[in-house]
Amino acid sequence: MEYFLQQLINGITLGAIYGLIAIGYTMVYGIIGMINFAHGEVYMIGAFIALIAFLILEPAGGAMLVVSLVVVLLVTMLLTSVYGWALERIAYRPLRGSPRLAALISAIGMSIALQNYVQLVQGARVKTLQPVIHGGFALTESGEFAVTLSYMQILIVAMTLVLMTAFSVVIARTALGRAQRACEQDSHMAALLGVNVDRTISLTFVLGATLAAVAGMMVVLYYGVIDFFIGFLAGIKAFTAAVLGGIGSIPGAMLGGLLIGLVEAFWSGYFSIEYKDVAAFSVLVLVLIFRPTGLLGRPEVEKV
Amino acid sequence: MAAVGGVARTADGRALLKDAAIGAGIAALLGAVIVGLHTVPRGGGLDIEPRWGELAGGVALVFLGRLALGLVRARRPRADALAAAGGLATAASGAVWPTDFLAVVAAGGGFLVALWALASMARRTSRAAVALDAARRLIARNSAGAGRWIAVAALAAALALPFLPGADRRLMDIAILVMTYVMLGWGLNVVVGLAGLLDLGYVAFYAVGAYTFALLALHLGLGFWECLPLAGLAAAAFGVALGFPVLRLRGDYLAIVTLGFGEMIRIVLTNWVGFTRGPNGISGIPRPDFFGLPFAAQPREGERTFSEFFGVAYSPMQRIVFLYYLILALALLTNFVTLRLRRLPLGRAWEALREDEIACRALGLNPVNIKLTAFAIGATFGGIAGAFFATRQGFISPESFTFIESAIILAIVVLGGMGSQLGVAVAAFVLIGIPEWFRDLQEYRMLAFGAAMVLIMVWRPRGLLEFRAPTIRLQRRGAASA
Numbered sequence: 001m002e003y004f005l006q007q008l009i010n011g012i013t014l015g016a017i018y019g020l021i022a023i024g025y026t027m028v029y030g031i032i033g034m035i036n037f038a039h040g041e042v043y044m045i046g047a048f049i050a051l052i053a054f055l056i057l058e059p060a061g062g063a064m065l066v067v068s069l070v071v072v073l074l075v076t077m078l079l080t081s082v083y084g085w086a087l088e089r090i091a092y093r094p095l096r097g098s099p100r101l102a103a104l105i106s107a108i109g110m111s112i113a114l115q116n117y118v119q120l121v122q123g124a125r126v127k128t129l130q131p132v133i134h135g136g137f138a139l140t141e142s143g144e145f146a147v148t149l150s151y152m153q154i155l156i157v158a159m160t161l162v163l164m165t166a167f168s169v170v171i172a173r174t175a176l177g178r179a180q181r182a183c184e185q186d187s188h189m190a191a192l193l194g195v196n197v198d199r200t201i202s203l204t205f206v207l208g209a210t211l212a213a214v215a216g217m218m219v220v221l222y223y224g225v226i227d228f229f230i231g232f233l234a235g236i237k238a239f240t241a242a243v244l245g246g247i248g249s250i251p252g253a254m255l256g257g258l259l260i261g262l263v264e265a266f267w268s269g270y271f272s273i274e275y276k277d278v279a280a281f282s283v284l285v286l287v288l289i290f291r292p293t294g295l296l297g298r299p300e301v302e303k304v
Numbered sequence: 305m306a307a308v309g310g311v312a313r314t315a316d317g318r319a320l321l322k323d324a325a326i327g328a329g330i331a332a333l334l335g336a337v338i339v340g341l342h343t344v345p346r347g348g349g350l351d352i353e354p355r356w357g358e359l360a361g362g363v364a365l366v367f368l369g370r371l372a373l374g375l376v377r378a379r380r381p382r383a384d385a386l387a388a389a390g391g392l393a394t395a396a397s398g399a400v401w402p403t404d405f406l407a408v409v410a411a412g413g414g415f416l417v418a419l420w421a422l423a424s425m426a427r428r429t430s431r432a433a434v435a436l437d438a439a440r441r442l443i444a445r446n447s448a449g450a451g452r453w454i455a456v457a458a459l460a461a462a463l464a465l466p467f468l469p470g471a472d473r474r475l476m477d478i479a480i481l482v483m484t485y486v487m488l489g490w491g492l493n494v495v496v497g498l499a500g501l502l503d504l505g506y507v508a509f510y511a512v513g514a515y516t517f518a519l520l521a522l523h524l525g526l527g528f529w530e531c532l533p534l535a536g537l538a539a540a541a542f543g544v545a546l547g548f549p550v551l552r553l554r555g556d557y558l559a560i561v562t563l564g565f566g567e568m569i570r571i572v573l574t575n576w577v578g579f580t581r582g583p584n585g586i587s588g589i590p591r592p593d594f595f596g597l598p599f600a601a602q603p604r605e606g607e608r609t610f611s612e613f614f615g616v617a618y619s620p621m622q623r624i625v626f627l628y629y630l631i632l633a634l635a636l637l638t639n640f641v642t643l644r645l646r647r648l649p650l651g652r653a654w655e656a657l658r659e660d661e662i663a664c665r666a667l668g669l670n671p672v673n674i675k676l677t678a679f680a681i682g683a684t685f686g687g688i689a690g691a692f693f694a695t696r697q698g699f700i701s702p703e704s705f706t707f708i709e710s711a712i713i714l715a716i717v718v719l720g721g722m723g724s725q726l727g728v729a730v731a732a733f734v735l736i737g738i739p740e741w742f743r744d745l746q747e748y749r750m751l752a753f754g755a756a757m758v759l760i761m762v763w764r765p766r767g768l769l770e771f772r773a774p775t776i777r778l779q780r781r782g783a784a785s786a
Contacts (some may be wrong), residue, residue: 048337052338086330100555104559105718109754109757113754113758120751154337236564279568289550292557
């Protein structure tokens, strides 16, 4: 039971991170109908920026912990969102309206280029960061297996909840959110009604990159180990999460992320840690076969 | 081309400078942390070392590049002249740049801009424009015939390659590699180009073929020639097995699921140590023999070597040349089968399915069988290529079958123009042959590869060779030729 509880906590933490990345996939897919294959790389770059920012602020010491966390968060979000913007501008915008395969290849090319760019400028070695946030609660003391809920895990889940709420408000209430939903439904019609489609798409990428940046920062804090290759697997799993939740649906992305995180945590806890990626991929295959629209997605009606 | 932006039409110098400055500012933001601050291991942890020189160099290059782009797009004589001069000056400024990489980018980029600007100037002088136009029209009119002649010439060159002067070990190795990718590209072309099924996990079949051969050779002592068809069959079986669950999916979903299958096979190969020897890989895979005559300096008991049989001196190049012809033959077989299949009802059904699945179903075609045969046939060629890969390397490990291989093969098919056999060969040459020749620039190779994928797609979204020979041509009114 204690073991189960611990895996549940780990799974929810992991799921929160996947969910944040998944939102980027789901929004982009919703608005331009393509897989932003380089989104995992954006998350990886966010992790690197956060790592470097922490290293710079390290001398400031523990007393300033909250301040430095906020500073790192803002810097990471800002600089990573520029990557999201530039990505769309360079690799996707010129290809709008061309065959879908062309955009996909361009996205894969961008993903390869970004990975190797980071490898080139920051080196291929694994980067480590000393834990910034220590400690946690011990939930059970009695059993032989102590269940801990670390402050870091609380921070990750709390921050994800705050961001999700803020994000839902942006999508539901603001002009940007309305424009975004309008473009998602029918970008031609939205353009005719005076919505600046190009700008809306750009902002969608920026928002997605911002959330991915937060996910990257939390991974640096939580695991403390990153390299230039982390974007690939995390990206695919987050995409799986987006599909599982129903692509185009933002609550679905969050739910899917949570489920993928739980599947991975329980699989590595009870079966084998080597095959945890296979478990995540199997979920993807099963969902697509039996419920292609995902858990919360709208069925797509095909018309002739 | 909304992406060109307003600058293209206003050749106003101030606007150009502003645009270039914005570009440079964005580059500075992009690079500020990732390029400008380098993490270096020190003691137990990491330390930061600023690298402002590199950052400034990169930002300056982006500024110059963006300016040059604006100048050339302005389509004014003075702008072109300025861009040409600036490009040449940048190309010449080798010593200023803080790193080799920036110097190479400056030299190459400057040279390209100068060339582009000069071409743009030439286009304006009437005689050159007329000649260019006539040439373009000629090519457009005769592209079908020209394609055939180019194909024949390329085939002749490929056949003669080992006997050309300068065909040393390195060149032949690269040629074998390029031909392997041509074969893989043609194999995947059946699935992606003809049947329109987007497969991002093609490397799985390549791996299945390679491991089938390696394991059969290891446990049962079978040779290359016995295993070649078996590798193809095993891959085909996997193609059907993996294809079946995903039949209902289309487009990007299919791509992601096939990607997942490819990764799953690699993870299983890595972790099932008892069966596949895991990450250590399988070594000592038998080399191919020349129809029973091995390539060796010394014959074994009761055997004759290739060199003895033909009475020529032994040379290690003989095996290389044989391998080259082997993969050439396999690739041509792939091409031949594909071309013939396209004329069968099956091939027609593939192409019809690619164009419109609903119409196909309405006409009574069974999409399940059609898709599965496409998967199976594409996988067969992948498996055969895998067996060839195993025998050429003599060693295989899961490391050789990563997602990046699938991406490269798919890029070859798409850059080649989806369904154009000649285009696939050209794209394999461009994407594999040229980077392989610059293997010394190892670090920058994959960066340039990814960037090239983006740039080629932006430049030619329909592939390098857009032209695809129509399967059916209407000759007279109402008469469809076969």
